[in-house]
């Protein structure tokens with residue numbers, strides 16, 4: 001089929017408000033907007049101002065009323081416990097309504113925040129939808145973050161209630177969530193009124209009297225009482241959720257998502273970008289704690305009337321490299337969205353793809369990859385083994401849905417390996433030099449988006465308009481700074497090459513090296529430190545730390561390094577994948593004191609490098625090279 005992409009994109013460019021007004025017809029509203037876009041509202045304008053709606057109604061209730069009551073809405077497939085649980089739209093509504101009633105009876109109402117710190121269980125999705133039903137604002141915190149990170153988010157979001165579970169299940173180990181939660185509440189200044197705890201049989205936990213509530217008991221009581229809570233109308237511009245993402249410091253940024261624009265944008269992407277129809281099975285193999293989980297495990301597929309899969313497992317080891325194909329075959333998945341790391345892991349274990357033909361993948365149409373750069377070798381391997389189009393695409397927690405993709409629903413454009421596709425409607429993407437001038441096609445520069453950002457993007461940061469302006473809007477006036485560097489080719493395909501800040505991407509997880517440096521500096525023996533991201537065959541990048549010890553420290557450096565590694569795991573969490581730290585005598589710096597992290601990274605990655613003209617003492621780079629060689633890095 002010839003692609004309609006150019007026609008649709010040009011249509012949006014000619015009249016953006018008409019484009020979004022048309023897209024908004026796919027959503028049920030309680031009352032229409034005063035304006036599709038109000039340029040005077042908010043930091044850079046707001047979408048669908050004055051409209052009222054409810055996201056839970058659109059994701060659940062309207063499907064029950066509209067003929068999908070008996071269709072499976074959600075499948076929880078746990079490759080770790082070997083169980084599958086399915087919920088029809090009617091059952092999903094029952095679960096969500098009962099939980100909403102629990103929250104309401106605990107005093108949670110419109111605008112209140114609720115933190116959800118849960119493993120990959122269906123109750124995590126019920127919790128998100130129950131908050132949406134009440135007009136409360138959820139903030140899901142990824143389970144791989146430790147207490148300190150959770151405490152930071154508690155203090156920023158100030159939740160009335162926390163919903164959590166007794167444990168999460170990682171291959172080979174059970175992660176006790178309750179002690180992490182209790183420590184986080186001890187560490188935080190803000191104290192939530194109560195915690196609702198889902199007891200999992202794999203590891204039950206003690207509940208604190210008068211504070212912790214048993215999830216299953218509370219929900220069962222509401223169900224037995226025949227509780228019914230209608231969806232609460234909220235403004236399209238009211239917040240649906242806050243999701244925290246790494247900033248350049250240890251203080252994460254609270255990305256705000258609204259209700260109206262978010263629904264409109266996600267619904268549009270399901271059909272036009274992912275090429276999926278209502279009633280079909282969509283699987284985003286991510287975690288509910290990441291934006292992919294919000295947009296494409298929970299809200300996107302449900303708003304579109306699809307069946308969504310919530311998968312508890314890993315691409316390999318649960319039990320083997322055939323798990324993904326088993327899930328696709330067993331549940332009739334038509335499209336899978338995952339991170340390239342997952343495919344690199346599968347390819348590493350099963351390079352010949354011998355597991356693939358063991359499963360019936362006849363319904364499977366498209367593989368979507370995002371979250372980190374997809375290397376052409378992995379894309380080609382997947383294309384060859386699966387015999388379906390493999391679509392790399394690019395977006396951010398801030399945008400909530402793809403900025404660039406090869407739009408399957410509009411008809412695929414030719415694939416260009418190494419490019420995550422072309423800009424989607426809403427995104428006027430430009431590449432600028434550091435002075436803010438547009439660079440010619442094919443030239444590397446700062447990737448920016450011309451304001452206003454489209455429906456579904458963050459309107460601001462939680463309680464931090466000034467930080468939003470400073471972080472995203474000030475450097476290139478009139479544009480949103482993506483902090484990615486890249487280039488646009490003559491055909492309008494984008495190529496994203498690197499970050500322009502200190503964020504690194506580890507297995508599709510966005511992490512701040514600045515935040516890790518804050519942890520390293522907290523070790524009593526550390527005088528100075530630096531953390532860089534170095535290339536890793538499996539995870540794309542991994543962090544590497546350098547420490548300079550305080551004068552007079554005579555302890556064994558190996559012991560100090562192990563303590564530093566443990567400190568990062570304890571403060572940030574296992575997800576940081578911080579495993580290596582190297583003790584050095586001095587850090588290489590410019591004469592003005594700036595640490596030469598870029599040069600250190602090039603040495604570690606065995607890339608060509610030139611001596612920085614402003615370096616204070618060139619000999620230090622020889623010391624770094626030798627120290628890394630001693631660890632087998634950069635050799």
Ligand SMILES: CCC(=O)SCCNC(=O)CCNC(=O)[C@H](O)C(C)(C)COP(=O)(O)OP(=O)(O)OC[C@H]1O[C@@H](n2cnc3c(N)ncnc32)[C@H](O)[C@@H]1OP(=O)(O)O
Nearest residue numbers: 143144170286290292339341342370371395507508574575
């Ligand atoms: C487009 C917009 C975006 O970019 S949104 C972000 C998109 N990113 C993603 O969806 C993430 C994709 N990555 C993944 O799903 C995983 O990394 C995959 C590929 C499955 C590999 O998982 P895994 O083998 O656990 O490696 P990892 O690097 O993720 O984990 C490192 C350590 O952290 C742990 N961990 C992970 N998740 C949790 C969790 N929920 N609760 C507790 N711990 C967790 C892992 O067990 C691992 O621990 P360890 O160091 O091995 O002991």
